[in-house]
Amino acid sequence: MRWLAECSAGSLGEALQAVAPELSGYPIAVSLTAGGDPLWHKSSVVIGEQFIVKFAWSRPAALRLAREISVLTALSREPVVPFLPEVVAGGTDPLLLITRRVPGKSLFEIVDSIDRDLAGRQLASFLAALHHPSVRERAGAAVDRLTVVELPPATTGTLRDQFGRWARPDQRRAVARWCDWADTTLASPGPAVLVHGDLHGDNQVWDGDQLRLVVDFETVAAAEPEYELRALPGPGMGPGVELLTATMRHYQQFTGRQLSRERVMAWHLRNALGDALWRSEAGIPLPDHRTPPQWIDDLAARFSALGIDPEAPPPIQERTRRANQDP
Template sequence: MSVYTPLSPTQLAEVLTPFGFQLRDYHAASHGIENSTFLIKAQDRHGQPSPLVLTVFESLDPTALAPYLTLLEQLAEQHLPVPAPLPDADGNDQITVAGKPAVLMPRLPGQHDFAVDADRCRQVGTLMARLHASDTASLHPLPSERERLRGFTDHLDKLPPAERDTAAALLHDWLAQPAGATLIHGDLFRDNLLWEGGKISALLDFYNACLDHPEYDLAVALNDWCVDPQGQIVPERELALLSAYRDHGRTVDDSRLCEALAVAALRFWLSRLAGPVSDDSEGQGSKDPEEFARIYRQRLKALAV
């Protein structure tokens, strides 16, 4: 991810000491735009290699971060490919780095790979079915995606004037509906998966997770995995993802999904227009808003049919 909080080798070594690790090497990750993430090569107390990931949170405070860490622990216990936070010597899984909340996790095997085809879309559909079937009975309360969407209404004035009223009406209609009760990832873009040997090895970045309709989660994924660079739907990929999802026992409300596709595209158009967390980042920074402007217009056109 982009780095807003640079850390020196000395600072990173000090972070690792209470966990029983020694720093060997590190570099800043280059994908994503919200937090500062460092990929670390370390050595444990027995001299064994220990690949780690340190994430420094730029906008979440310690109280807001806590339920996400509990969620990661519970999903890892349910055998989903999710990294659980590591506790330090005092049992704390949340620490403070450069005055900001942070978490240290094992680095799961695999690499980012942005290739996309029908087989990979089937794997994504299967993984989403597993996630949506996960046990949420003991979850701590999570922030609502509906609240995030309400916050993005403040950025409607950044849209072209001719598109503002329609966008406002779409958000109003979606927000007027009751939220769902399914655990969703909320951000299942290609940069939040790792791959090993052509198979998904890790699902990352649960900091948009919440309870809502599964169709919204599907819409976020479909808008990244199943469109071409012009925002046009790629039917083969979309069919593969949704078929795999249904084949694993999940149902889809097609009408809700059609609306969710437009809402999710608008949400990420607005979030990109809102800009990066900081003007002083190292790395990727904000992504191109026009990518989601194109997708939104295609999804809105389909919704009107």
């Protein structure tokens, strides 16, 4: 495997000449956006308005891109997982992934205007196919070893210790209790499937009510299906849960498996508050340009809409288990 020596139009042009010479004549505009971490030394550019080229210029980034190429190749075999990018060309010497560009918008841009039930059915169709046991076997064989999914960087312990400064005084106790509830809810692992791993709105391409594409498969790994749905309530999609509940309902119809709304929301809690925490501490605006207290209010509204009370005392058997574990 050989990755680009640098992030430059010249280096990318040479790689295109080797992998897809028919595209090498198009003008190339490369902008360097990565920071100091080699893991993020990767980028993508549009070539000829019809193709997207992904490339890397460090070993850690190259390994992730090579993984994505292998996974997409495996998932495109029969039975095909729907809504995959069409791979036009790909190679490891030099390392490039070229897919056909599909016009559309991010889910975040159109979520307020679409039919949530129809959208949920399409997302459930994608997830049901991706989560099938045979697909996990195919992907696992393609990458040699299917890793466990990368968990949200902020643990519930970190959230208890550090999130209070970003919450209103009247919210701090609730956040701590929610973290206790999430620990209890996720204490026992669920059965693992193949998951996309990063199914947020910007990794989906929509044309009106129609899902056209799911992109960025470099984080594919093994996890429970509820982990996959952790980004569907938002943030970026308001306090409602209509898309989440529609997706879960159709998922059960497609697979015969009922998803746990409590487990989805426990993962969602860690995902949303963890994102708000690191962005706030880094001085970076939240994606929807709102505030951490507003995100907490949204979480409370989602819990209420789903009939979940994360501040209720745990069941008596859980309290007994915890007491027996105390020194």
